[in-house]
Amino acid sequence: MTPRPPRPPLYPSYEEYRPPAPMDGCEACQEFAARRSAAQAAFDYSAVSDANVRLRAHLLDAHSRT
Numbered sequence: 450m451t452p453r454p455p456r457p458p459l460y461p462s463y464e465e466y467r468p469p470a471p472m473d474g475c476e477a478c479q480e481f482a483a484r485r486s487a488a489q490a491a492f493d494y495s496a497v498s499d500a501n502v503r504l505r506a507h508l509l510d511a512h513s514r515t
């Protein structure tokens with residue numbers, strides 16, 4: 450018997466609906482958020498997705514947050 454995972458896996462579409470939120474007061478977070486805003490303003494969705502991936506990786510790495 451194998452233990453069940455606590456949460457279902459994340460699917461690509463999840464990024465669209467639940468983008469990671471930057472932490473207040475963290476320069477790196479603000480930088481990623483600014484890049485994401487610029488990409489959204491330019492309708493560059495691959496750049497938006499890229500910024501979200503990088504921000505989420507940074508949140509995990511620097512803030513132990515998902």
Ligand SMILES: [Zn+2]
Binds near residue numbers: 475476477508511512
């Ligand atoms: Zn940060």
